[in-house]
Amino acid sequence: MALILGLDIATTTGFAWYDTDACLSxxxxxxxxxxxxxxxxxxxxxxxxxxxxxxxxRPDFVVIERPARNVMQHRKKTTDFAGEHEEMTINAGTALLLNQLTGAASAIVRAYQIPFEIVAPETWRKQFLGFGRRPGWSRKDWKKAARVRCRQLRITVTNDDQADAVGLAFAGPSCQTFKIVQARRTGAAA
Incomplete structure (x- = not known):
C-alpha cells in the first residue's frame, strides 16, 4: 500500500491523494x-x-510536475497606431515563478524526508492518457484530455489543475524513485 500525492503546481495548485490499494474513484x-x-x-x-x-x-510518495525550464515564445495580439497585429513575445515571469513554487514544494517534501520525483508532463501524460505527445495540441487540448480521462475513471474534478494532479498521482507507481522505495520496503519486510 502506498499513499501518493500528485501536485500540479501553479498559482492555482491542484492536488490528488491516490491510495494504490483503494479503487481509482x-x-x-x-x-x-x-x-x-x-x-x-x-x-x-x-x-x-x-x-x-x-x-x-503524510504521503508515502510525492509526484510533482516539472515546470518548463526555458522561456518560451508565444504569439500575442496587440493594437497600436497601425492597427491590430500579432507579435512574438516571452513571459519569463511565469517560468521563473513556477520554478520557484516547485522548488519551495520540493524543499518542504525533502525536509520531511518524503521520497518524491519531479516528472515531465510528457511522462505522466503517457502513463495517464496513453500518449505523451500530440503534434499540434495546445495547452487547452491537454487539459481537456486529462478531464475526459478523469470522467472515464469516474473521478469528479472541478478544475484542470485537479485533473492534471490525478494524472501525476496515477503516474507515481511508474516512477523510478517509487519503485526503488517499494523494493526497499519489500526487502526490509522479508
Whole structure:
C-alpha cells in the first residue's frame, strides 16, 4: 500500500491523494490559490501549504510536475497606431515563478524526508492518457484530455489543475524513485 500525492503546481495548485490499494474513484482532490506580491512571498506561501498538507496526511510518495525550464515564445495580439497585429513575445515571469513554487514544494517534501520525483508532463501524460505527445495540441487540448480521462475513471474534478494532479498521482507507481522505495520496503519486510 502506498499513499501518493500528485501536485500540479501553479498559482492555482491542484492536488490528488491516490491510495494504490483503494479503487481509482476514491482519489481525494483539491486545489488552492497562491497569492503574494512577489515571487518570494508566493514561494513562502507554497511552502506553508505543503507543510500543512503533509502534517495532516503524510504521503508515502510525492509526484510533482516539472515546470518548463526555458522561456518560451508565444504569439500575442496587440493594437497600436497601425492597427491590430500579432507579435512574438516571452513571459519569463511565469517560468521563473513556477520554478520557484516547485522548488519551495520540493524543499518542504525533502525536509520531511518524503521520497518524491519531479516528472515531465510528457511522462505522466503517457502513463495517464496513453500518449505523451500530440503534434499540434495546445495547452487547452491537454487539459481537456486529462478531464475526459478523469470522467472515464469516474473521478469528479472541478478544475484542470485537479485533473492534471490525478494524472501525476496515477503516474507515481511508474516512477523510478517509487519503485526503488517499494523494493526497499519489500526487502526490509522479508
Amino acid at each position: 476514491a482519489v481525494r482532490l483539491g486545489s488552492f490559490k497562491i497569492d503574494g506580491e512577489c515571487y518570494e512571498a508566493r514561494a513562502g506561501e507554497m511552502g506553508q501549504r505543503i507543510i500543512k498538507m503533509v502534517k495532516q496526511t
